[in-house]
Amino acid sequence: MTLADAALLDRNDPLAPCRERFSLPENALYLDGNSLGALPRAVPARMAQMVAEEWGRDLITSWNVHDWIDLPRRTGDKLAPLIGAEPGSVIVADSTSVNLFKLLAVALEKRPERRVILTERGNFPTDLYIAEGVARFTSCDVVAGDPNQVDERTAVVLVTEVNYRTGARHDMAALTRRAHAAGALTLWDLCHSAGAVPVDLAAAGADFAVGCGYKFLNGGPGAPAFAYVAPRHQDGLRQPLQGWLGHAAPFEFSPDYRPGKGVDALRAGTPPILSMAALDAALDAFAGVDMAAVKRKADALFDLFADEIGRRAPELEILTPRDAAQRGSQISLRHPEAYAVMQALIARGVIGDFRQPDIIRLGLTPLYLRYQDVYRAAEVLGDVIATRAWDRPEFKRRAKVV
Amino acid sequence: MTLADAALLDRNDPLAPCRERFSLPENALYLDGNSLGALPRAVPARMAQMVAEEWGRDLITSWNVHDWIDLPRRTGDKLAPLIGAEPGSVIVADSTSVNLFKLLAVALEKRPERRVILTERGNFPTDLYIAEGVARFTSCDVVAGDPNQVDERTAVVLVTEVNYRTGARHDMAALTRRAHAAGALTLWDLCHSAGAVPVDLAAAGADFAVGCGYKFLNGGPGAPAFAYVAPRHQDGLRQPLQGWLGHAAPFEFSPDYRPGKGVDALRAGTPPILSMAALDAALDAFAGVDMAAVKRKADALFDLFADEIGRRAPELEILTPRDAAQRGSQISLRHPEAYAVMQALIARGVIGDFRQPDIIRLGLTPLYLRYQDVYRAAEVLGDVIATRAWDRPEFKRRAKVV
Numbered sequence: 001m002t003l004a005d006a007a008l009l010d011r012n013d014p015l016a017p018c019r020e021r022f023s024l025p026e027n028a029l030y031l032d033g034n035s036l037g038a039l040p041r042a043v044p045a046r047m048a049q050m051v052a053e054e055w056g057r058d059l060i061t062s063w064n065v066h067d068w069i070d071l072p073r074r075t076g077d078k079l080a081p082l083i084g085a086e087p088g089s090v091i092v093a094d095s096t097s098v099n100l101f102k103l104l105a106v107a108l109e110k111r112p113e114r115r116v117i118l119t120e121r122g123n124f125p126t127d128l129y130i131a132e133g134v135a136r137f138t139s140c141d142v143v144a145g146d147p148n149q150v151d152e153r154t155a156v157v158l159v160t161e162v163n164y165r166t167g168a169r170h171d172m173a174a175l176t177r178r179a180h181a182a183g184a185l186t187l188w189d190l191c192h193s194a195g196a197v198p199v200d201l202a203a204a205g206a207d208f209a210v211g212c213g214y215k216f217l218n219g220g221p222g223a224p225a226f227a228y229v230a231p232r233h234q235d236g237l238r239q240p241l242q243g244w245l246g247h248a249a250p251f252e253f254s255p256d257y258r259p260g261k262g263v264d265a266l267r268a269g270t271p272p273i274l275s276m277a278a279l280d281a282a283l284d285a286f287a288g289v290d291m292a293a294v295k296r297k298a299d300a301l302f303d304l305f306a307d308e309i310g311r312r313a314p315e316l317e318i319l320t321p322r323d324a325a326q327r328g329s330q331i332s333l334r335h336p337e338a339y340a341v342m343q344a345l346i347a348r349g350v351i352g353d354f355r356q357p358d359i360i361r362l363g364l365t366p367l368y369l370r371y372q373d374v375y376r377a378a379e380v381l382g383d384v385i386a387t388r389a390w391d392r393p394e395f396k397r398r399a400k401v402v
Numbered sequence: 403m404t405l406a407d408a409a410l411l412d413r414n415d416p417l418a419p420c421r422e423r424f425s426l427p428e429n430a431l432y433l434d435g436n437s438l439g440a441l442p443r444a445v446p447a448r449m450a451q452m453v454a455e456e457w458g459r460d461l462i463t464s465w466n467v468h469d470w471i472d473l474p475r476r477t478g479d480k481l482a483p484l485i486g487a488e489p490g491s492v493i494v495a496d497s498t499s500v501n502l503f504k505l506l507a508v509a510l511e512k513r514p515e516r517r518v519i520l521t522e523r524g525n526f527p528t529d530l531y532i533a534e535g536v537a538r539f540t541s542c543d544v545v546a547g548d549p550n551q552v553d554e555r556t557a558v559v560l561v562t563e564v565n566y567r568t569g570a571r572h573d574m575a576a577l578t579r580r581a582h583a584a585g586a587l588t589l590w591d592l593c594h595s596a597g598a599v600p601v602d603l604a605a606a607g608a609d610f611a612v613g614c615g616y617k618f619l620n621g622g623p624g625a626p627a628f629a630y631v632a633p634r635h636q637d638g639l640r641q642p643l644q645g646w647l648g649h650a651a652p653f654e655f656s657p658d659y660r661p662g663k664g665v666d667a668l669r670a671g672t673p674p675i676l677s678m679a680a681l682d683a684a685l686d687a688f689a690g691v692d693m694a695a696v697k698r699k700a701d702a703l704f705d706l707f708a709d710e711i712g713r714r715a716p717e718l719e720i721l722t723p724r725d726a727a728q729r730g731s732q733i734s735l736r737h738p739e740a741y742a743v744m745q746a747l748i749a750r751g752v753i754g755d756f757r758q759p760d761i762i763r764l765g766l767t768p769l770y771l772r773y774q775d776v777y778r779a780a781e782v783l784g785d786v787i788a789t790r791a792w793d794r795p796e797f798k799r800r801a802k803v804v
Binding site: 023025028030032035036038039043044047048051052054055056057058059060061062063064067068069070094095096097098101105121122123124125126128129130132133134136137138144165212214220221222223224225239240241242243244246247250251252253254255256257268269270271272273274275276278346351353355356399400401402 | 434450460503626659
């Protein structure tokens with residue numbers, strides 16, 4: 001494989017035109033869309049319009065005239081096809097952490113005789129922390145072990161579909177079947193799945209799901225998260241963060257809470273409309289995009305990178321499963337000085353990130369990443385390893401955010 | 403009083419220059435800054451820069467290079483002087499509802515032998531709903547009665563300082579003293595206080611407080627909210643929504659939660675950076691502003707409006723206390739057809755809002771509202787009442803958001 005071969009793959013890439021939908025940094029190869037997605041070109045104009053017209057000019061009337069009040073539902077419905085969710089079953093609200101709290105509480109209330117939240121030790125920390133927070137509050141237990149070991153004490157299985165460190169992917173349908181067979185519910189964290197791989201919550205029979213808006217969905221830094229509830233669980237939904245906008249009729253200002261219909265009951269306070277509008281506009285970058293085609297290209301990018309690294313820096317262990325069905329849309333490599341290696345990459349314009357303790361993590365985002373970008377990133381990484389370019393004190397000084 | 407007299411007051415108004423800090427709608431008198439504050443002029447450029455440069459160009463590196471990670475603290479410290487909070491005791495995060503949940507849980511944990519949340523029946527609904535949500539979770543009780551009736555069962559008194567309907571203001575210091583004398587803690591909702599009236603949490607000895615960013619603070623629709631914890635309560639703070647950014651070292655990605663220092667422990671998930679940046683920029687509109695001067699002007703605007711309405715439409719009952727010390731920064735009037743009256747006002751370019759069941763609510767925002775604006779608003783309201791201009795079917799059809 002040469003750079004020219006990679007460029008030829010780009011010319012024949014059916015997703016190549018999608019790159020025009022993004023505003024990308026010059027002089028950098030961005031392989032960190034799994035941390036913060038790139039800026040969709042439609043967003044700046046939408047934000048300027050939001051700020052100047054909807055906020056500045058139309059002010060309070062915008063809740064009606066621009067229908068801000070239903071934006072969490074509208075954005076949820078726009079997002080739903082990307083995760084195989086039924087229309088009306090997704091709401092955009094709060095953060096992944098806060099939505100995890102709500103849905104764990106819902107799940108526990110639906111299985112009152114069961115007191116265990118079953119999750120994985122390797123789950124993303126916020127999933128573990130929030131589960132503990134719910135547990136302290138409800139005197140139930142968190143078992144962080146093997147999510148397959150579901151039993152009659154398990155109320156809910158909380159699993160992140162694609163692991164943030166390794167990129168390994170669970171079989172959602174199989175794990176959901178196993179949980180249901182044992183009488184438990186499932187709550188899927190889709191932070192590294194939504195917009196990355198084809199997800200089919202409905203087909204898998206998933207009960208609940210959450211995910212963030214700022215990674216593969218490109219909704220901007222700290223974009224609001226989403227929450228999914230299967231239609232069969234939507235009637236009479238109650239959750240502890242029952243804020244006023246989750247009320248069936250918020251503008252009655254009744255002193256008594258009455259939950260809104262379906263996923264509206266997951267709303268808490270007034271949502272950050274500017275950030276939500278950015279996510280809403282960003283999702284248009286997926287218009288007409290087939291997630292199966294996205295996954296095919298991600299797999300081709302993965303193979304290209306893995307082959308090049310295998311040739312150029314065979315000492316780097318690839319942690320991400322080689323079987324395409326068993327992974328998300330990233331490639332994680334192990335190196336004892338992974339932090340310094342990542343800093344050396346960044347110094348050469350290849351942006352990815354480091355994850356504890358020894359992982360170089362690179363996100364594969366087929367909408368805006370080209371074969372030639374991935375080829376060049378492999379070339380730079382190969383060179384950084386071969387020349388030990390990472391072995392400099394300034395690359396070893398840790399920043400606040402790594 | 404004539405319009406010319408009002409214009410003279412504007413010429414002598416020391417706060418008049420502040421109006422230039424806002425971008426205001428043409429052909430409208432905006433008396434709804436207590437629902438959604440007007441757009442500060444600094445915000446559009448800041449948002450454009452955030453989107454294009456911090457997100458679009460600098461991408462993931464912005465967490466360090468633009469210090470996004472500490473934005474919740476920085477914005478909290480900028481806000482602190484407006485509410486008499488000690489430096490480092492305010493964090494900007496989530497919504498008012500979500501922050502109420504966290505701090506009620508904290509207060510209950512600090513008074514484990516007491517099982518009552520005492521609040522007012524007339525409190526803003528989200529305060530009541532969230533208190534009920536916490537209560538269902540923790541098997542404690544919510545008593546919605548008289549917040550002065552604190553006793554040995556009361557763990558925490560939850561009061562909104564300025565009532566959203568009437569504008570009546572509690573005596574924070576007196577109520578806090580009474581609560582403390584009975585061994586209870588206080589949680590103050592400052593949604594209609596922050597940026598509206600001088601607040602001195604430290605002097606009042608308040609324990610906890612929350613408030614929203616989108617009313618008198620002008621932070622934009624659904625701007626993130628804030629949470630205050632008195633320094634004496636900050637050590638070892640634990641709250642159930644213990645998301646990853648509330649961890650003492652989030653980027654260690656430890657499976658075990660260890661709360662961050664002080665109010666950092668109130669952080670949950672990744673915050674909506676775009677919305678938070680808008681609030682941060684908006685707060686600069688308060689630079690050099692003395693809240694006592696703001697209150698003086700608000701009181702003068704109130705008196706002007708009350709006098710004009712007393713003359714022009716004496717049948718309108720003014721619900722808001724006439725004693726300046728006992729009110730916030732709004733004027734609420736009662737009319738059996740308040741909804742239709744408000745629609746008639748809006749049709750004539752006077753923007754306020756309606757509150758159940760019969761309240762016309764007008765916000766007084768001295769930074770951008772002139773004496774002549776308030777004079778003209780009174781003139782229009784007087785005329786709408788005198789001519790029964792509100793008595794048209796199209797003014798009685800309720801919108802989704804009222």
